[in-house]
Amino acid sequence: MEEKRADVLRTAKKSILGNTLIALVKGTAGVFGNSYALIADAIESTTDVFSSLMLLIGLRYSTKPADDNHPYGHGKIEPLMTFMIVILLVISATVIAVKSIDNIQTPHKAPAPFTLIVLAVIVIVKEVFYRLISRKSNETQSSSLKAEAWHHRSDAITSLAAFIGIGIAVLMGEGYEAADDWAALLASGIILFNAFLLLRPALGEIMDEHVHEELIEEVRIIASKVEGVQDTEKCYARKNGMLYHVDLHLIVKGSITVRHGHEIAHEVKDKVMGQLPEISDVLIHIEPD
Structure with missing residues (x-):
């Protein structure tokens, strides 16, 4: 059990570091590259950093041994932390959607071409993170790690949506600048859908659903x-x-x-x-x- 606990905590720490670096890269590229889809993606990655921190706190607490007040242990904090992560995802999706709709109605310049390269690298990195953490979640039976893995997958999907939107805006030229913002709006819908996918199993765990x-x-x-x-x-x-x-x-x-x-x-x-x-x-x- 101690080995499994240490393995999960190591994975969570690596996830925090990765999310922090990627959020900084996205935000910087989005500001200098005039891409709201990339900025929206950075907002989503920033919520990932906070959710990863909550994940780490939850995992440290959930693996504490049973005591007089908690004879069954402290494991139920894992799905509770997943609920908090879902709330963060919903908030970030709402912020992105509102800002995207506002940008669609406001004329602006097209994004810089270099943002496409940044997004292509991020999509690959995030998909690798998803696969590594998903494998660890299966090995350790950790619902929090599974939620974290899907965070990386949703980030890869939103980055891909941003890549497509920016690509259209750059290639098609004048009149297609809003494609970047439509991509950000689509990304917000994907984030909400993934939030539901995370919520369902966590709710089942809290309710002791018969699924084993x-x-x-x-x-x-x-x-x-x-x-x-x-x-x-x-x-x-x-x-x-x-x-x-x-x-x-x-x-x-x-x-x-x-x-x-x-x-x-x-x-x-x-x-x-x-x-x-x-x-x-x-x-x-x-x-x-």
Whole structure:
């Protein structure tokens, strides 16, 4: 668990550094290159920096061990941090949309051609970040890291939209200057859509939604191989940060002693937690056949 925690925190720190550098590059290029689509992209990247900081704070807190006040640990802070990230995305999308509409109605110069080169590099870098962090989120089962990965993917998409808009404005010339602003408006819609994609699984985690069928099936298979277990009945799993809590009902012979049933339950618990390290606890109820 400590190794997984350290891995997640390292990934979050790298994400913060990357987002900070990219936001500075976008903002500078947007101002000097007269591109609001690029400035809008920089605003979105700036919110990414703050969301990454919240992610880091949440991950540090969520991996604290259980205590008397939090017997199930502190993992629920992860989806709460995801909610905060979604709020930031919605705010940034709204700001970008309002400013884009205002710019569309106001005549202005076309963006500078060099902004296309900047955006092309950023799209590639952001997609690489998405793939690296997405892989880490799958390895660690961290919903916050998954949200962070999608931040990078949405940034890549908005940068691509800006690239297309600026490209039209530069290539088509006079009369097409607003293509840059239409690209920024499209980017705001993409940001809102990605905010919804992040919100849905985080809400499911808070509500202990029944969405862990693969894990539950693995638990049933492991339990059924323990001597004395005739079958499994109810089995529920709920996610708490990067870990899971499992409730499992075992069916055993009705004629065995309470002590024997207790021993079977402990053996099942040890085997499940030994083979599935992402499970932090298993609560077992014995049912007679």
